[in-house]
Amino acid sequence: MDLQQLHGRYEPSVVNALEVLWGKSRERAAGTTSLLMGHLLDTASVAELLWDGLLAPSTRSALDVVAGGPGRGRGLFAWLCGVHDCGKATPVHQRLWSEGAEAVRRSGLTWVESAAVAGVKTKRRWRHDWAGGLLARELLTAAGWSPDQVDWVWPLVAGHHGAFPSLRDVQEPKTAKGQLRGRGLWHQVQHAVLDVYTRELGFETLCELQPVLVPSKALQLQLSGLVVMADWIASDERFFPGVDDLRTVGLSASRDRAAAAWTALGLQRGWGTLGVSGPEAFRDRFGCTPRPSQAMVVDAARSMGGAGLMVIEAPMGEGKTEAALAAAEVLAARFGADGVFVGMPTQATADPMFTRTRQWLKAIEPDLASRVVLLHGKRAFNREWKALLENAGACADEAFAGVDEFGMDDDPYGVEEEGCGVQERLAPAEWFLGAKRGLLAPFVVGTVDQLLYAATRTRHVMLRMAGLAGKVVVLDEVHACDVYMSQFLAEGLRWLGQAGVPVIVLSATLAPAQRQTLFEAYLAGAASQEEFKVHLPAPQRYPSVTAAWLPVSGEAQFHTEVTESWREDLPVVVRVLPERVPAARSRREERQRLQAEADVAVGDLLADELAGGGTALVIRNSVARAQSLYEELRGRFGDVEVRLLHARFTVARRADLTEESLRLLGPRTPRLRGGRLILVATQLAEQSFDVDADLLVTDLAPVDLLLQRIGRLHRHEGTWRPGWLRTPKAFVTGFQPSEYGEPAFVFASEMIYGRHLLLRTAAALPAAGKGWSVPADVPGLVQSVYGMDVSLLPAAWHAAGEAAAREQSDRDRTRAEVAREFLLTRAGEHERRTLAGLHYGGSTAGGDEDSLRAAVRDGDESVEVVLVVRDEDGAVFRTLAGRALSVNGDVAPDVLDEVLGSMVRLPAKLTQPALALSPLPGWHGHPWLRRTRALVLDASRRGRVGEFTVSYDEEFGLRQVQ
Numbered sequence: 035m036d037l038q039q040l041h042g043r044y045e046p047s048v049v050n051a052l053e054v055l056w057g058k059s060r061e062r063a064a065g066t067t068s069l070l071m072g073h074l075l076d077t078a079s080v081a082e083l084l085w086d087g088l089l090a091p092s093t094r095s096a097l098d099v100v101a102g103g104p105g106r107g108r109g110l111f112a113w114l115c116g117v118h119d120c121g122k123a124t125p126v127h128q129r130l131w132s133e134g135a136e137a138v139r140r141s142g143l144t145w146v147e148s149a150a151v152a153g154v155k156t157k158r159r160w161r162h163d164w165a166g167g168l169l170a171r172e173l174l175t176a177a178g179w180s181p182d183q184v185d186w187v188w189p190l191v192a193g194h195h196g197a198f199p200s201l202r203d204v205q206e207p208k209t210a211k212g213q214l215r216g217r218g219l220w221h222q223v224q225h226a227v228l229d230v231y232t233r234e235l236g237f238e239t240l241c242e243l244q245p246v247l248v249p250s251k252a253l254q255l256q257l258s259g260l261v262v263m264a265d266w267i268a269s270d271e272r273f274f275p276g277v278d279d280l281r282t283v284g285l286s287a288s289r290d291r292a293a294a295a296w297t298a299l300g301l302q303r304g305w306g307t308l309g310v311s312g313p314e315a316f317r318d319r320f321g322c323t324p325r326p327s328q329a330m331v332v333d334a335a336r337s338m339g340g341a342g343l344m345v346i347e348a349p350m351g352e353g354k355t356e357a358a359l360a361a362a363e364v365l366a367a368r369f370g371a372d373g374v375f376v377g378m379p380t381q382a383t384a385d386p387m388f389t390r391t392r393q394w395l396k397a398i399e400p401d402l403a404s405r406v407v408l409l410h411g412k413r414a415f416n417r418e419w420k421a422l423l424e425n426a427g428a429c430a431d432e433a434f435a436g437v438d439e440f441g442m443d444d445d446p447y448g449v450e451e452e453g454c455g456v457q458e459r460l461a462p463a464e465w466f467l468g469a470k471r472g473l474l475a476p477f478v479v480g481t482v483d484q485l486l487y488a489a490t491r492t493r494h495v496m497l498r499m500a501g502l503a504g505k506v507v508v509l510d511e512v513h514a515c516d517v518y519m520s521q522f523l524a525e526g527l528r529w530l531g532q533a534g535v536p537v538i539v540l541s542a543t544l545a546p547a548q549r550q551t552l553f554e555a556y557l558a559g560a561a562s563q564e565e566f567k568v569h570l571p572a573p574q575r576y577p578s579v580t581a582a583w584l585p586v587s588g589e590a591q592f593h594t595e596v597t598e599s600w601r602e603d604l605p606v607v608v609r610v611l612p613e614r615v616p617a618a619r620s621r622r623e624e625r626q627r628l629q630a631e632a633d634v635a636v637g638d639l640l641a642d643e644l645a646g647g648g649t650a651l652v653i654r655n656s657v658a659r660a661q662s663l664y665e666e667l668r669g670r671f672g673d674v675e676v677r678l679l680h681a682r683f684t685v686a687r688r689a690d691l692t693e694e695s696l697r698l699l700g701p702r703t704p705r706l707r708g709g710r711l712i713l714v715a716t717q718l719a720e721q722s723f724d725v726d727a728d729l730l731v732t733d734l735a736p737v738d739l740l741l742q743r744i745g746r747l748h749r750h751e752g753t754w755r756p757g758w759l760r761t762p763k764a765f766v767t768g769f770q771p772s773e774y775g776e777p778a779f780v781f782a783s784e785m786i787y788g789r790h791l792l793l794r795t796a797a798a799l800p801a802a803g804k805g806w807s808v809p810a811d812v813p814g815l816v817q818s819v820y821g822m823d824v825s826l827l828p829a830a831w832h833a834a835g836e837a838a839a840r841e842q843s844d845r846d847r848t849r850a851e852v853a854r855e856f857l858l859t860r861a862g863e864h865e866r867r868t869l870a871g872l873h874y875g876g877s878t879a880g881g882d883e884d885s886l887r888a889a890v891r892d893g894d895e896s897v898e899v900v901l902v903v904r905d906e907d908g909a910v911f912r913t914l915a916g917r918a919l920s921v922n923g924d925v926a927p928d929v930l931d932e933v934l935g936s937m938v939r940l941p942a943k944l945t946q947p948a949l950a951l952s953p954l955p956g957w958h959g960h961p962w963l964r965r966t967r968a969l970v971l972d973a974s975r976r977g978r979v980g981e982f983t984v985s986y987d988e989e990f991g992l993r994q995v996q
Contacts (some may be wrong), residue, residue, distance in 0.1 A: 035283050044226050050141045051223040052281045055123055056134040063276030070122050072233050074285040077268040078116030079292035084264060085111055088303050090504030092370030096253055102246040113235055114667040115244055115264040118194040121166025123227045125150055126214040143220060145213045153210025160207050160214060167192025167204040173228050177240035182248050188871040190258050194265060200871035210287035210932045219707045234285045252533035254869050259500025300463045300840045302405055304476030306371035308366050319397045320356050325600035327577035328357040334425035334579045334593055335361035341369040341536045342583025344558040347544055349599060349809030350745025352577055354540045359394045362506040365536040373476035373505040377485050379514040381410045382692060383722035388479040395477060407462045407470040409480030411883045415685050422461050427672040447744040470494050473501025482509055487888035489525035489858050491873055502531045506919055511721045513738055517846045518892040522836035524555035531559030543738035543812060545820040553582050558607055562585040564864045576813045603807045606744055608800050611767035615778040633666035636731055640712060643729055647708040648759045649699060651746050654717055657682050658781035664714045682992040686935025699725035701750040726750040728759040732766030737798055741812055769796060776834040790842035793835050797827045849892060871920050896940045897948040899969040900933060901986055906973045923954025939990050947980020
């Protein structure tokens with residue numbers, strides 16, 4: 035900066051202050067003090083590159099409109115990002131580093147330390163981010179900005195450390211008596227900081243910057259996330275070391291530093307400006323001609339009058355995924371999206387979708403496949419993801435950790451671990467691998483939880499929403515969201531609707547009420563209204579596509595279309611296999627006896643049906659039931675013909691078993707004539723699990739889930755089957771019919787699903803000798819079970835049905851109310867125009883993966899532990915495979931994968947006693963293991979969790995020992 039020019043515009047005392055106001059201490063800026071003016075300009079320079087190289091066309095267009103016309107959004111965006119730290123021009127920040135504070139005092143800027151101390155000791159922890167919000171309000175108002183514009187800008191400044199305070203919060207504590215905000219000369223200096231910064235960016239006055247429109251709250255939230263992103267990048271001391279001479283601070287120098295950082299970090303956008311693909315694109319992408327339902331979906335994407343919500347309903351195996359990806363490409367091109375987020379119901383279903391998404395993007399443009407991020411808690415065990423990073427020389431996940439000085443320990447600053455080289459490589463940019471940053475990558479495949487997290491009142495939620503905005507969002511198997519999760523899904527759809535994000539939802543079995551909720555939530559967001567009731571046209575057949583959008587007129591527009599499935603209806607024989615159910619208070623011996631009896635009955639059935647070969651899938655509703663049945667079947671058929679798959683294997687073993695199941699029962703696996711294979715599984719095999727079985731035995735579940743399980747029958751064309759199994763058969767068990775009243779259900783099923791839907795599903799089962807036609811019967815079955823018609827139940831069941839319905843209604847209401855405590859927006863506040871106070875009040879979910887997952891899934895997940903074995907003499911810990919660790923459990927690098935692969939999730943009832951478990955002593959300094967609980971097993975593979983004894987083996991997984 036030209037000091038002579040500054041002296042011509044400001045008082046000498048003001049210029050002297052600008053020369054010493056510090057943004058980062060020497061310890062945080064590579065050994066040299068970082069002047070505040072330099073950091074503001076560094077951040078603005080990073081923002082310019084974000085605009086040029088990362089923001090979606092839709093985001094840039096929206097900001098141009100807010101700023102006053104084409105080409106104006108870039109300057110406003112850069113200014114907003116850089117101004118975030120204006121609050122550091124206050125005593126509340128400048129007093130925190132003794133060396134810097136002394137220099138500031140010498141320049142003439144003073145404060146009364148005793149009053150400052152009294153101010154910071156208040157419960158509200160007034161800091162530079164809140165101080166910045168106050169300054170922004172005051173200075174922009176003084177500059178002549180309208181109140182509406184001031185009101186949405188100051189929360190971006192006040193909230194840049196992850197949470198949006200209320201207007202009351204940003205007021206300086208009275209106990210500080212003005213000594214935290216600053217008095218006298220401080221006011222002139224604060225005005226000068228903003229004025230100098232604004233002029234450096236090319237604007238003569240602050241009035242020149244004033245927007246012409248107030249952006250939607252969703253765009254504000256996206257902007258806030260981008261402010262945080264720019265700040266974190268500009269805080270990386272490798273690329274932005276301190277500069278303590280104001281004469282060398284300037285926009286040109288900051289742009290040079292930002293350009294070097296950008297090149298080194300290798301951040302890349304998605305596909306940029308994408309042309310609308312032609313009819314030939316589907317074959318180019320997927321190697322086949324589109325089926326009628328797939329062509330219907332793509333045509334619907336071409337005909338939508340605006341970005342909106344599309345719901346695709348089609349039977350299992352119809353090719354919904356390919357249809358959705360093809361439609362996403364069309365929607366991205368038409369509405370300016372620059373990437374895709376694909377959300378799956380589980381981690382296990384996300385892994386194969388990661389592969390499919392990469393293949394699709396590679397067909398569009400080869401290098402796009404390298405930009406896909408897999409985002410879930412167990413991605414380190416995905417072989418394709420791991421190979422992608424290892425081949426590129428990338429460092430481990432979560433390598434990016436850092437803390438802001440003076441206690442801001444929840445702000446990662448983008449500092450990589452030593453040894454993480456920066457280079458051009460065929461993998462996602464490493465910056466995106468840090469905590470809370472994954473959704474900012476251009477292409478992301480993960481669990482639906484990632485969207486649900488973006489709807490929670492958590493710190494840095496703006497980063498998640500910034501990652502979703504500017505993309506097309508695809509959500510598969512959305513029916514898997516229960517009433518609790520659906521609260522977060524609806525909240526997320528509200529924000530996406532307001533942000534103009536195209537959303538594609540896929541389901542094979544979607545209840546009408548759930549479909550209605552999805553559209554009303556999205557359209558309410560698009561209209562910025564608390565409620566938006568619509569008369570939704572219900573599709574009359576199946577497969578179908580329903581799309582809705584909200585044009586400028588404000589009246590929702592719909593597109594509904596149906597077509598024929600690519601294959602004929604499949605007649606499925608559905609029979610009941612009764613199971614005697616123990617009474618509620620029966621003794622353990624009685625429960626065990628009846629369980630053994632049920633296992634024998636399934637064994638007899640399979641021995642008869644598979645006498646000449648064939649494949650069977652057996653789905654139990656609990657791990658314990660699956661393990662018990664597997665033990666019976668293994669004794670009958672031997673290890674070669676029976677497999678077991680459930681969630682209480684270690685992650686490595688489960689991954690191997692899943693891969694083996696998909697290989698043995700997958701679409702391209704030739705079947706040995708006369709061969710026999712039985713897969714016993716839990717709900718893991720219920721959805722997005724591409725296996726084909728000749729025969730199904732399943733515990734009773736709600737009809738939509740039951741139909742999902744039936745969807746594994748005769749799934750692949752060209753598969754050899756024994757003659758007597760060429761008609762698919764499904765045997766439904768897990769309940770005891772009664773001649774005189776309602777049936778009794780096994781305890782596990784009733785605990786998971788409730789009596790209401792189980793009763794109605796049992797009533798919908800076909801009479802003896804009849805079956806279902808799939809997919810023709812699917813919509814009607816789902817509608818009847820999830821409807822309110824009491825005539826579905828036999829007269830003898832009516833009393834039980836009414837009681838179960840009341841119980842379910844009360845339970846759903848309670849769970850929904852609990853969920854709303856964690857929602858990003860409280861009821862009645864969706865029409866507020868700014869982010870002020872967004873984090874105020876209510877419950878706030880923790881920021882770590884386990885806490886967030888528990889918040890959006892009703893705490894249904896238990897504790898995860900790593901299994902280790904202690905030698906008989908107690909001297910050494912070993913992995914499950916027998917490799918030695920050490921006396922303290924220290925893990926050598928070549929053993930790390932084996933240790934992490936030994937992680938297993940405990941049953942929910944062991945959650946509380948498991949909290950007493952702790953890491954091994956040698957893990958406390960390890961970046962991945964320091965917070966990981968160890969469950970130590972003895973030489974016989976048994977261990978204690980509180981009062982419970984558990985065992986583990988490779989065949990059965992984790993079991994509770996009676």
